[in-house]
Amino acid sequence: MNTDQKALQELLFQLADDDFILAYRGSEWLGLAPHIEEDVAFSSMSQDTMGHAVMFYEMLEELGAGTADDLAQLRKPQDFRNAVLVERPNGTGHYMEQPNYDWAYAVARTYLYELFKWVRLEALMSSSYQPLVQISRKMMTELRYHLMHWQTWTKHLAGGGQESRDRLQAAIAQVCQDIEGLFSFGPHADAIVAAGLIADASTLKARWLEKASDALAKNGLALPDAFPAPSHDGRAGEHTEQLADVLNTLSEVYRLDPAAAW
């Protein structure tokens, strides 16, 4: 594989794995969201996000990286390229047992991630790889509704009294502990940018900062002044124990019989 091909595959794994793992975390909220309408909405958005991951895995399949199902279900944690932010658990406990999930964290994480995704897709619209240009335009039309939804929640929680507001602000600070990991393109960053696949990481970060600050400022909230270096570089395959846990659950059925027809 030459440098350009390697760069393209690395970028596609980042795009696919970010969406795949976050969609899984979102799906863990099923039945636990604050009300039934939110259950429907969050599940619908997680389904969109999972669908986007599938598209990226299928692009990898076309490049000969393996079948989309195998890429999603059979890789080891160290082969995943998602940022650590998306693998963080929803709270303490397990969805089957005492799920002490934090709704403020769900709102903050999903909103700040999806604002980043918007900026990243916008940059992909000028990618040198044509399939990414076409798909990102389509994905943005869907993502737009997610952003409207999370803006509504942000407004709701920010205006919902002192405790609600404090908890949301604390959740934003917690998300920002990991946010820097999103802006990394990993060890192949130079080749990814040199191939014209996407704008460089600092450009994306500057655009995200502007969008995220505006979105929060509308509700009297703010981003922290500085973001720490990430604890693990997910783009280099460094992950927390939580990712192994996610993958075990996700692929439990698939691993029983990878040859089964679905």
Next chain:
Amino acid sequence: MTEETLWSLLQEVKDPEIPAISLVEMGMVNKAVVEDGIVRIEVLPTFVGCPALEIMKRNISEIVGAAEGVKEVHVQFVFEPAWTSDRISEVGREKLKTFGIAPPPDLLQIEESFEAACPFCGSSQTRLDNLFGPAACRSILYCESCKNPFEAMKPV
């Protein structure tokens, strides 16, 4: 088989989630060509992760494949051009209404949110209850006039 016959067969393929309307009326068929019994059809997905896509593909293959003189049917999903809700035909929009779903408003009319007239009584006194309905492509609204909840296709 002529292309005209092919298009009329495609008119028989309905949206699995809204059986009142065909894929043609939804504006989802981008191209349909036939050459020496080999049919090639390009379909534009409404939503990237729509779970009904595989069902549509199968239904197209079954209906078109059963026609006389057809040897192979190839269905491909493409994103160029992108499907937009403005592609739904006038007939399609009327059929959506009879199914109780408000057709999507014009794309240019939406900013932060969108409005749609009630498919039952036609009133524009409606409010958006939930952007996300039973399928990714629909929202849930409520009519203040006839007091009915209804679904609307999202403008995308």
